[in-house]
Every structure is written in C-alpha cells, then in structure tokens.
Amino acid sequence: MEKGELCYTGKAKAMYATNDPDVLWVEYLDQATALNGKRKVAIAQKGLLNNRISSLIFQDLAAHGIPNHFIAQTSDYVQLVRRVTMLPLEVVVRNAASGSFERKFGVAHLTRLTPPVLEFFYKSDQLDDPAINDSQIHALKLASPATLTEVRRQALRVNERLSQIFAAMGIQLVDFKLEFGLTAAGEVLLADEISPDSCRLVDQATHRSLDKDVFRHDLGELTPVYQEVLSRLATIEGSS
Numbered sequence: 001m002e003k004g005e006l007c008y009t010g011k012a013k014a015m016y017a018t019n020d021p022d023v024l025w026v027e028y029l030d031q032a033t034a035l036n037g038k039r040k041v042a043i044a045q046k047g048l049l050n051n052r053i054s055s056l057i058f059q060d061l062a063a064h065g066i067p068n069h070f071i072a073q074t075s076d077y078v079q080l081v082r083r084v085t086m087l088p089l090e091v092v093v094r095n096a097a098s099g100s101f102e103r104k105f106g107v108a109h110l111t112r113l114t115p116p117v118l119e120f121f122y123k124s125d126q127l128d129d130p131a132i133n134d135s136q137i138h139a140l141k142l143a144s145p146a147t148l149t150e151v152r153r154q155a156l157r158v159n160e161r162l163s164q165i166f167a168a169m170g171i172q173l174v175d176f177k178l179e180f181g182l183t184a185a186g187e188v189l190l191a192d193e194i195s196p197d198s199c200r201l202v203d204q205a206t207h208r209s210l211d212k213d214v215f216r217h218d219l220g221e222l223t224p225v226y227q228e229v230l231s232r233l234a235t236i237e238g239s240s
C-alpha cells in the first residue's frame with residue numbers, strides 16, 4: 001500500500017489517501033489537545049500507544065460482530081482503514097456521570113446511569129461541538145432517521161462489548177465518544193478511533209483516571225497511563 005496525498009489533519013491523527021481509493025492511511029500523532037484544540041502539547045509515544053490500543057479494540061469488536069473501518073495496523077504509528085463519508089456527529093455513550101453530564105445535571109461523580117445515556121454532538125470547531133437532538137439532526141439533514149436508528153443500535157452494542165473488555169482489565173468504562181461514517185452502499189460503519197483519548201476510564205479499585213482527563217486536568221504524565229491501559233489490554237487480547 002502506498003501513501004498518497006494528505007487528506008486531512010485532525011487533532012491527534014493525519015489521514016492520507018493511498019493507491020486504493022477505498023483505503024485511507026491514518027497516522028497517529030504524538031500530540032494532545034484540549035479545549036477544542038486551543039491547548040496543544042507534544043506527548044512522546046502517545047500516537048504509538050493510541051494506534052495500538054485502537055487497533056486491538058477495533059479487531060476485538062469485529063471479532064464480536066461489530067464491523068468497523070479498521071483494516072490493519074501496518075506500523076507503530078500507522079493503520080489502514082476503509083474510506084467512508086463521515087457523519088458530522090459525535091456519539092457519546094455514558095454509563096456513569098462525569099465530565100459535561102456531571103456539570104450539566106449536578107449529579108455526583110460516577111453516579112450509575114441505567115440505562116446508558118446516549119447523546120449527540122454536532123462536529124463543528126467553529127461552534128464548539130454543540131449538543132444536538134434527533135429532530136435537529138433531521139431538520140439539518142445531517143443523517144436520515146434510519147441512519148440515526150442504526151447509529152444508536154451500533155453505539156449501544158459497542159458499549160456492551162467495550163464495557164466487558166474494560167471490566168476484564170479492572171477498568172470501569174465511564175463514557176466514550178464514537179464517530180460513524182457511511183459506506184458507498186449507504187451502510188453505517190463505525191470509524192475514527194477508540195482509545196483513552198475518546199474514552200473516560202477509571203481504575204475499578206481506586207477510581208484513578210486512566211485516560212485523557214490526566215492531560216485535561218493536569219493530573220500527571222499521560223504516557224505511563226496510556227502504557228498501563230495498553231499493557232492491561234494486551235494481556236486480555238493476548239498480544240502486544
């Protein structure tokens with residue numbers, strides 16, 4: 001597979017075309033951002049760790065009947081993925097109160113949310129990713145009702161499997177963010193990444209943060225924390 005033109009540089013990844021029009025080359029960057037990109041810092045190894053963690057999780061999900069865009073990890077910092085047309089939505093699933101939910105509703109940190117909460121945000125740096133509901137999504141023609149129903153179904157299935165994976169690692173999956181795309185045939189396909197950048201993870205025993213909150217709230221060094229998540233994941237997925 002040959003690396004082609006740069007298509008897009010995000011906050012933590014750069015995407016390139018390849019010689020196959022259906023395949024994108026994704027490079028994970030040693031970089032962390034907060035406050036919607038307003039704070040940006042170089043962090044050694046972060047790209048490598050997120051690439052490995054995301055690759056292992058996407059492989060696990062596919063093996064458990066949840067198809068996604070992942071094709072293969074080809075080097076420390078690179079994975080190949082299927083090209084899809086991204087929906088301009090962030091899909092957040094919450095199993096316990098934290099972050100913006102905790103602030104918005106004034107509930108105690110880590111209060112259990114049953115059934116899990118599902119929220120949508122409109123992806124727009126200019127607008128700071130505002131919360132958006134179904135009727136707003138439909139009126140703005142961001143996704144059809146059928147697409148949204150399928151996104152919701154897949155997000156809850158991902159939650160079931162991810163919660164199991166992390167529980168086996170001694171980690172509580174508090175909440176996480178997913179992004180989906182549409183294939184040329186119009187099928188909804190899980191895309192983007194699943195890593196400690198996009199999940200809120202706490203140690204089951206100590207409630208210590210094992211995710212990007214360490215960076216967001218200046219709780220210490222990020223690299224050893226992501227390394228710990230990978231070590232625990234590698235143990236249950238049987239590889240490193």
Ligand code: C5P
Pocket residue numbers: 090092098099100101129175176177197198199200212
């Ligand atoms: O900040 P908030 O509580 O709404 O975040 C919910 C979840 O979505 C967290 O796991 C966070 O890491 C993730 N998220 C993300 N990218 C964003 C916003 C939130 O990965 N732009």
